[in-house]
Amino acid sequence: MPEEDSTHPLKRRQAVALRYQRGKDASPRVTASGRGRIAEIIMKKAEDAGVTLMEDPDLVTVLGKIPVGQAIPPQLYRAVAEVLAYVYRINKKFDGR
Numbered sequence: 345m346p347e348e349d350s351t352h353p354l355k356r357r358q359a360v361a362l363r364y365q366r367g368k369d370a371s372p373r374v375t376a377s378g379r380g381r382i383a384e385i386i387m388k389k390a391e392d393a394g395v396t397l398m399e400d401p402d403l404v405t406v407l408g409k410i411p412v413g414q415a416i417p418p419q420l421y422r423a424v425a426e427v428l429a430y431v432y433r434i435n436k437k438f439d440g441r
């Protein structure tokens with residue numbers, strides 16, 4: 345989930361990558377997080393892997409505070425579930441193309 349930081353003159357981006365494997369993970373985990381050049385690398389790798397990107401500046405700000413490798417806290421389940429539902433709908437819509 346990329347975000348632009350409008351307070352920085354270079355408009356540094358922020359990205360957080362999550363992983364959730366149904367039946368394997370109890371909840372989504374942060375697998376990568378960064379700003380600026382690191383965020384660009386995260387987004388490029390996701391695009392190259394065919395991962396759907398979604399922009400939500402408020403959510404990425406909160407997720408960016410979670411250490412890499414850590415599961416998201418229960419307070420964020422609903423917000424992340426909405427993102428995952430969106431991603432599943434997009435993937436299903438474009439499945440077979």
